[in-house]
Amino acid sequence: MGRYAIRRLLQAVPVLLGSTLLIFLIVFALPGDPIVSLGGDRRPSPSVVEVLTEQYHLDEPLLVQYWHYIGGVLFRADLGSTYQGVPVADLLASTFQVTLRLTLMALAIEAVVGVGLGVWAALRRGKAVDTMILAATLVLVSVPTLVTGFVLQLVLGVKLKQWTGLDVFPVSGVGDGLRGYILPAFVLAGLSIAYLARLARTSLAEVLRADYIRTAVAKGMPRGRVITRHALRNALIPVVTYLGADVGTLMGGAVITEGIFNLPGLGNLLFRGVYERQQPVVVGVVTLLVLVYIVCNLIVDMLYAVLDPRIRYE
Amino acid sequence: MRVTKGAWLVAGTALLALTVAACGSGAPAGGGEGGDTPVRMEIGEPKNQLVPGLTTEAEGAEVLGALFEPLVKYTKDRQAEPNVAESVASDDNKTWTIKLNQGWTWHDGEPLTAQNYVDAWNWAAYKPNAASAAHFFQMVEGFEDVNPSEEGAQPAAKTMKGLEAVDDLTIRVRLTRPNSQFRLMLGYTAFYPLPAKAFDSNGKITQKYMQQPIGMGLFKMDKPYRKGTDQVIDLSVYEGFKGDKPKNWKQLEFRIYSGQSAAETAYNDLQAENIDVHDSIPSSQLISAQTALGDRYHDDPTSLISYIGFPITANPAFAKPEVRKAISMAIDRKTIAEQVFSGARSPADDFISPAVDGYRPGACTEACSYDPAKAKELYAQAGGPPRIDLGYNADGGHKEWMEAVANNLRANLGIQVQLKPEEKFGVILTALEKHEYKGAFRIAWLYDYPSMENYLTPMFGKAAAKGGSNYSGWTNDQFDELINKGNEARTPAQAIKFYQQADDLLLKDMPYVPVFFHRINWGHSTRIRNVELNMLDQVVWAKVEKADAA
Numbered sequence: 001m002g003r004y005a006i007r008r009l010l011q012a013v014p015v016l017l018g019s020t021l022l023i024f025l026i027v028f029a030l031p032g033d034p035i036v037s038l039g040g041d042r043r044p045s046p047s048v049v050e051v052l053t054e055q056y057h058l059d060e061p062l063l064v065q066y067w068h069y070i071g072g073v074l075f076r077a078d079l080g081s082t083y084q085g086v087p088v089a090d091l092l093a094s095t096f097q098v099t100l101r102l103t104l105m106a107l108a109i110e111a112v113v114g115v116g117l118g119v120w121a122a123l124r125r126g127k128a129v130d131t132m133i134l135a136a137t138l139v140l141v142s143v144p145t146l147v148t149g150f151v152l153q154l155v156l157g158v159k160l161k162q163w164t165g166l167d168v169f170p171v172s173g174v175g176d177g178l179r180g181y182i183l184p185a186f187v188l189a190g191l192s193i194a195y196l197a198r199l200a201r202t203s204l205a206e207v208l209r210a211d212y213i214r215t216a217v218a219k220g221m222p223r224g225r226v227i228t229r230h231a232l233r234n235a236l237i238p239v240v241t242y243l244g245a246d247v248g249t250l251m252g253g254a255v256i257t258e259g260i261f262n263l264p265g266l267g268n269l270l271f272r273g274v275y276e277r278q279q280p281v282v283v284g285v286v287t288l289l290v291l292v293y294i295v296c297n298l299i300v301d302m303l304y305a306v307l308d309p310r311i312r313y314e
Numbered sequence: 315m316r317v318t319k320g321a322w323l324v325a326g327t328a329l330l331a332l333t334v335a336a337c338g339s340g341a342p343a344g345g346g347e348g349g350d351t352p353v354r355m356e357i358g359e360p361k362n363q364l365v366p367g368l369t370t371e372a373e374g375a376e377v378l379g380a381l382f383e384p385l386v387k388y389t390k391d392r393q394a395e396p397n398v399a400e401s402v403a404s405d406d407n408k409t410w411t412i413k414l415n416q417g418w419t420w421h422d423g424e425p426l427t428a429q430n431y432v433d434a435w436n437w438a439a440y441k442p443n444a445a446s447a448a449h450f451f452q453m454v455e456g457f458e459d460v461n462p463s464e465e466g467a468q469p470a471a472k473t474m475k476g477l478e479a480v481d482d483l484t485i486r487v488r489l490t491r492p493n494s495q496f497r498l499m500l501g502y503t504a505f506y507p508l509p510a511k512a513f514d515s516n517g518k519i520t521q522k523y524m525q526q527p528i529g530m531g532l533f534k535m536d537k538p539y540r541k542g543t544d545q546v547i548d549l550s551v552y553e554g555f556k557g558d559k560p561k562n563w564k565q566l567e568f569r570i571y572s573g574q575s576a577a578e579t580a581y582n583d584l585q586a587e588n589i590d591v592h593d594s595i596p597s598s599q600l601i602s603a604q605t606a607l608g609d610r611y612h613d614d615p616t617s618l619i620s621y622i623g624f625p626i627t628a629n630p631a632f633a634k635p636e637v638r639k640a641i642s643m644a645i646d647r648k649t650i651a652e653q654v655f656s657g658a659r660s661p662a663d664d665f666i667s668p669a670v671d672g673y674r675p676g677a678c679t680e681a682c683s684y685d686p687a688k689a690k691e692l693y694a695q696a697g698g699p700p701r702i703d704l705g706y707n708a709d710g711g712h713k714e715w716m717e718a719v720a721n722n723l724r725a726n727l728g729i730q731v732q733l734k735p736e737e738k739f740g741v742i743l744t745a746l747e748k749h750e751y752k753g754a755f756r757i758a759w760l761y762d763y764p765s766m767e768n769y770l771t772p773m774f775g776k777a778a779a780k781g782g783s784n785y786s787g788w789t790n791d792q793f794d795e796l797i798n799k800g801n802e803a804r805t806p807a808q809a810i811k812f813y814q815q816a817d818d819l820l821l822k823d824m825p826y827v828p829v830f831f832h833r834i835n836w837g838h839s840t841r842i843r844n845v846e847l848n849m850l851d852q853v854v855w856a857k858v859e860k861a862d863a864a
Contacts, residue, residue, distance in 0.1 A: 150578070
């Protein structure tokens with residue numbers, strides 16, 4: 001399994017190189033001169049444009065620019081800097097922490113709530129609870145993050161404090177420590193909760209009909225043991241796959257949520273990077289996300305082997 | 315027990331997730347000494363590092379305004395009165411002598427000297443430093459030596475010869491030509507000084523200073539601010555400050571809101587009393603803010619004006635003043651201001667903002683009034699183009715009002731109007747500069763310093779047509795002459811007379827069409843009172859009082 005993991009990680013190298021080049025090309029193709037954009041509505045004076053353009057090699061051909069960038073990354077471990085001189089590595093380090101906390105909290109919420117609801121619905125299949133959960137998840141899927149985000153912020157952040165005087169959920173920012181992550185994590189997890197509940201329900205319901213479950217029940221095993229030991233373990237495989245892939249989606253897809261709750265995370269950084277055409281920032285963030293995807297996929301594949309002994313990696 | 319291993323692994327991962335999430339959470343924000351909650355204000359992320367010469371936008375200027383104190387202060391009647399300077403005087407508007415008050419100190423206790431100003435201004439003007447405020451110094455003698463305008467040219471000197479610290483408290487500035495507005499400029503961010511400590515041995519500003527600038531203003535910075543990483547900038551009152559100090563509080567905190575919904579989020583925080591001042595209430599919330607905040611909601615004029623511009627030299631179809639006048643008369647400014655902006659803007663009736671001295675209400679009476687019938691007649695007589703493009707940047711919330719303007723033109727002039735949204739305003743500006751863009755476009759202007767002249771020279775002066783902000787290409791020798799007369803005038807009142815005559819030429823020719831005067835919509839929490847904004851739209855912190863500090 002160790003050799004398999006190493007091989008997979010080595011395969012990641014060309015993927016990373018390719019993705020940096022691709023992102024570089026895409027950002028390069030965005031309209032407007034990044035230095036001119038620095039001034040907003042007011043155009044910076046020609047001498048400022050001239051000096052900065054030269055400093056950041058923006059007047060050179062695309063491939064030369066890319067070489068400056070990738071050479072810095074490979075030989076000097078330098079991820080470049082924004083056009084205001086802030087090192088991208090510093091930005092990535094600080095924003096990654098924020099997004100990681102948000103993602104893990106969202107992941108924990110969706111794993112517990114989503115799987116919990118799914119299992120409950122599967123065990124009460126066809127009953128009122130099942131129908132209610134299915135209906136609720138359908139609603140959850142159809143409401144966009146933007147709406148849930150602002151509604152929760154207004155109701156639980158603003159109104160709750162105005163009515164009761166209790167400051168339970170901070171409206172925005174990370175100034176209040178982990179408390180500030182609770183609402184955004186719920187908003188971020190919302191969509192996945194719905195998918196997970198439905199996935200877990202279907203998967204568990206299917207397994208519960210399998211022969212070996214009937215055997216276990218027939219030999220007199222207690223119902224709780226049948227469900228946890230025999231049924232859930234098998235039913236969890238698609239759920240784990242989904243959770244693993246979701247880590248990447250959550251980290252990259254937090255742009256809106258981080259914006260609403262003003263969390264200084266990767267999503268927010270990416271948004272500003274694209275908006276201001278900060279090439280090194282965009283390339284840095286996206287490469288980091290690609291790396292997260294690769295590692296998460298690897299972990300998911302490894303987990304299969306743990307959940308299902310029949311799966312072996314060479 | 316092989317069966318449980320998988321379950322343990324899954325549970326373990328989840329647990330690990332929670333622990334990682336729990337550890338290393340950020341320290342609680344603010345919370346100064348003795349439970350003194352800071353006064354908190356919303357700002358957008360400063361665009362540049364916190365250095366006066368690098369800062370030409372409002373967010374960074376707000377922070378620097380708390381850290382530094384200007385040489386002159388703007389009074390309510392829009393005049394510049396000496397502040398850190400004891401006097402600013404000149405016999406010929408060309409050689410200026412600035413005398414500093416005694417006893418001012420930097421936050422580290424060092425005395426403030428004339429040399430600190432000379433150093434800071436030379437740094438900002440020096441080309442390789444690429445300071446966005448460099449152009450403020452271009453009227454100083456020797457600017458061309460430190461910042462040659464031709465491309466690729468290297469500066470011949472590091473300091474401007476027109477700038478001199480005569481003694482510890484006297485600065486002498488020689489300008490290339492008389493400028494009566496120089497005193498007014500000195501209150502702006504670009505003219506703040508820098509301490510000797512800011513520079514390294516090569517004359518560059520150190521990273522350390524950029525993260526934690528030492529100023530000489532009301533507030534000092536408690537800890538470094540790492541741009542892009544930190545969400546708060548914590549300041550506290552500098553006890554050695556010579557000017558007025560706030561009565562009953564000491565801590566100030568700027569909270570940075572970024573991202574696409576920053577203004578909305580900050581407004582929710584204001585309602586929850588998590589911040590105390592919000593100076594960019596989104597226009598979608600204006601109606602509700604008036605009821606929710608009551609007398610804590612404020613609405614003041616700002617210096618920003620929106621125009622519709624025309625590339626007059628690049629497109630002969632716009633060459634006739636009557637065509638531009640007809641377009642102006644076909645725009646229903648009042649209705650758009652009320653419907654689209656809920657009164658956050660008012661119809662423009664001059665090329666000059668009501669925020670400066672010299673503005674004449676109703677200066678643009680005929681051409682800026684809504685008269686569809688006359689507009690149509692005028693447009694037809696002048697042979698205006700049957701089809702025009704209308705360009706705007708899609709990232710600034712301009713879509714709605716540009717559509718309204720386009721509808722006005724279609725309905726009232728009977729022409730085809732094609733809206734051209736561009737990704738960014740820079741795209742339009744670049745195309746205009748290369749004379750590739752032929753359509754009309756939106757453009758806006760806000761002053762750098764509260765002088766009427768700042769609305770005239772940069773946008774319509776002859777010198778600005780090449781590499782400056784004169785995008786219409788409209789030039790007029792008489793106009794430039796009047797501006798020069800104003801610059802040479804002995805008193806501000808005389809200067810304004812000449813500038814107004816120059817303004818009259820614009821009103822006659824309408825190179826741009828003034829559309830709106832912008833207003834600043836802001837509010838504050840119940841925790842503070844006596845909040846007001848100065849001429850630069852910055853909060854006057856010394857006057858603010860905490861309401862609950864009994």
